[in-house]
Amino acid sequence: MRISKKFILSVLCFLLALILLSGILLYPVFNYELRNYRDANLRASLAGQIDYLFLGASHGVAAYQPVTVDAQLGTSSYNLSCQMMDWNSRIYMLEKELARNPVEHVVIEISYNALYRDETTEHAEGQALTVQRMDSLGEALRFMCNNVSVNDWLNIYSRLLISGVAQWMDLLKGDTTKQIQYENRGFYSMDSNTINLEEISGTNVHTEYLQENMLKLEQVLQMCRDAQAECSIVVVPVSDSLLYKSEGFDSFYEYMKGYCLEQGCEFYDFNLLRSRYSLFSDSYSFYDTVHMSDQGATAFSNAYADVMKRVKNGEPIDMLFYGSYQEMLQDSPHA
């Protein structure tokens, strides 16, 4: 009996100390808005106002500027994207915002590898960021139970602790510059860097798709239909250099065109914008080969709004886009 009491006491002490120290480390993660994706309060403050949602991963979060698009279209949009956003997270976040906003249009970003990513190899990176976007600890736990495999709980815990340590260091330094800017409405501004063709070695893009991801995309499209919101699928631009050195885009483009026709939604591939070589430059429009810089995002957002305005007015837009990647690459500055 003495041994059992000692054992129970030490187990309780251990668990209590673990919970306490974990809580201390995780405190800034759930109580401060020190990262761009910690937007639970922002989204809550906009509840009931959003009629246009942009949903994607890191390419989306760096490309779509709600303020720029809203100024042209008169919408009230929000960029719901997040770095490494997996499909379960997309579904969860979309469901939440559809439930509390009069959303009329949903844009789904699938830039180059969104449909190919195998989330089982990503060690819950996307889910860990989504957990930090929850309104409360309870919601975060519910999300984990329903959307994260048991094996990945340890990965999520680890990522949250790492995030917590990083954010404690920010707080201790008094560095609050990472606080999200409410006026950006989810958009994440990135610096410009010059992309050099010579530094790109071989193909590093995936222009294929996994069946499980296609099923999730279908689920997203169905959610939009159920909410009576229009849906379009968009590819945001990647750098000229990457496109020039990569293969497989045309077959993927044809596949997605066919898929969207079947599903009854619009498909816009902004890599094929005819004005891309004047609008976007590898010298200043990109942060890296696949993510747009702030300058590039402004140009893209304006171009996107222009296309959407024409669509709304019933104007033809086919002449605004190349017919294929092969055709587009003939005009490439690298050709």
Add this chain to the structure above:
Amino acid sequence: MSITSLEFILFMVVVLCAYYIVPGKLQWVVLLCASIFFYLSCGIKTGIYVLTTSVTVYGATYWMQNISDKQKIFLRQNKEILSKEEKSRIKKANKHKRRWIMLAVLLVNLGFLCTFKYLHFAIDQINSVASLIGAGTINNSFSLIVPLGISFYTFQAVGYLVDVYWENIEAEKNYFKVLLFVSFFPQMTQGPISQYENLSKELFTPHKPSYINYSRGFQRLIWGFFKKMVVADFLSVYVADVFANYGNYSGATTLIGAFMYSIQIYADFSGYMDIMCGMCQIMGIKLPENFDRPYFSQSIAEYWRRWHISLGAWFKRYIYFAIGMSTWNRSLAKKCREKFGKHFSDTLPASVALVVVWLATGIWHGASWAYIAWGLVNGLFIIFSMWMEPVYQGVNNKLGIRQESQIWKMFRIARTFVLVTFIKVLPEVGTLSDGIGFLKNIFVSKVPFHSLAQLLPFINLGDFETLMQLAVAAVGVVLMFVFSVIQGKRPVRDCFNKIPMPVRVLILVCAVLIISIFGVRANWGTGGFMYANF
């Protein structure tokens, strides 16, 4: 199921709870169910090979025991009637029968092992010869799914089989106990390889809950996870980089990579042992130790008495002594005494046995010429040291070197560590020529370095997170060293348990958090435990 996953931790918790809930005499049944579940979770198809091993070994040992028992009863009953020659003839006949049973089952099980591990290698060699003589080649593109832990459980089962043949132990009558012995999940993937007479006492004896076992077992478990995940997994990425690109690195960088590998493999393998031994200790089960501060060895022979102890013990018991003490070997030694003197004849049987043991050890570790060379190099070093022992003693006496002096001991430890490291990397870089090229690069590389960044080009020293991880791993290595030094004088856990309980709990909680932050992250880039590949 990965040992460093939450899945395995939850599995452990369930097993431990079930182990102590059931009555003592059913505890081994819990272990058996857990082992079967663990094995099947890694692949149902490969479970059939473990079953085959356990069934054949059980059948063979049961049969051999039956023959022995019947012989004993017959000889006892007919003690007065039978002559000495008749008794001898009966014993010889039964021994012959038992030998054939043992050999048949050995063939089946070692056949499985050789097929899965060495078939592709054998076909490659045949094809190389065939290409040379212009003959047709064999298709080698088919894939074989190697059963998990086949090297370890086969050796464990074979050891039991031979022990029963030698009549060192009686055969176990309960098949399920034999199945548990063969498939006991803490030992399945990386050992330690146990003998039946020792492990059976631990497995089949009821164990009562004990606070000391819980406490010390848990401490060891945490230490194992720390070594594996914070140290070994962190180093593995950089070691792989150095091994793959040594030609682009300076000699100093290559040397650092080699030392990092030594630390990595020790942290990985001993970390696994600590996890499993810790878990077993919580259940009151004592597994044999596999490491005894190997990097403090003063010679290669001593190193191999301290590294992967259970494998060395297995080879010693079932191969070394069998060959060393064999009649033909001893008569060879006798003949050599007349020609070459006492020292040579005394060491000859051991040398012959060592060549065979180290050839087998090299092959056991991997199906490649690099591993065979690695095994033979180890063996030759040990044999050479044995032969040169009188010469070394003479030189030391002439130079007035005191063997007991600390400086001399430290020199020998450093020398052995360097030698062992150089031998270790031989098969790990790739082919044998890659291994030789790697070692050559240490001494002849013309790539210069003028800064820390150039010395460690494979680590991004500008990245804060990497630096943090490097710092924590470095602290881990220092702790490993310090604990090893303390362990030489008294058990580290005795010192740790003198600390007040709240402080101990805090230290363990901090260790768990460090493992969660740095260890889980490092684990993302790796592919599991290194010795699991064997």
